[in-house]
Amino acid sequence: EDKVVQSPLSLVVHEGDTVTLNCSYEVTNFRSLLWYKQEKKAPTFLFMLTSSGIEKKSGRLSSILDKKELSSILNITATQTGDSAIYLCVAVSGNTGKLIFGQGTTLQVKP
């Protein structure tokens, strides 16, 4: 059965800290891995990772995929209270782009 596992499930840090969120996947016919941020609304797309070892960056956020280890990490440097959210790791399976969602990591950044 396809599955995506994220860790930790929840995390509390202080502003300015750096955090690393982990994701591992077991997916048949893996295509790519997506990261989303969800606050009190719809998930917002962050990154799509298809190639191993190539880092994607957007401001203070960065992510990398390791296809050998079937895993990905999402780094957030100099965290801010606005980074508080649920971060979803999602694997894309098959030709039709079906998404398999992880449980999410709930990040709380305290001032």
Added chain:
Amino acid sequence: DAGVIQSPRHEVTEMGQEVTLRCKPISGHDYLFWYRQTMMRGLELLIYFNNNVPIDDSGMPEDRFSAKMPNASFSTLKIQPSEPRDSAVYFCASSPGQGRYEQYFGPGTRLTVT
């Protein structure tokens, strides 16, 4: 682009009533997805369409749920009759296809069945 548009944003209805949720995907996107989100079960895929054709409806809970996509710019999710356990946030998402798998979510419809 306006993004994925959903309506209504909030719906409160009584048990047994019919509920229709609507979605307009991003123009040019080949795929449309319907999800349900609850605290207990997280995000669940209900059904998705490719070029207006339903591809996988294995996530639809039961026969009370049905979805249609009559054209590339409109889809509906209908619940008839509704039950209190259907209360959730229902998201519609679309993705470009052709090797681009990222999905863009609409704002969601918060459904409360009393």
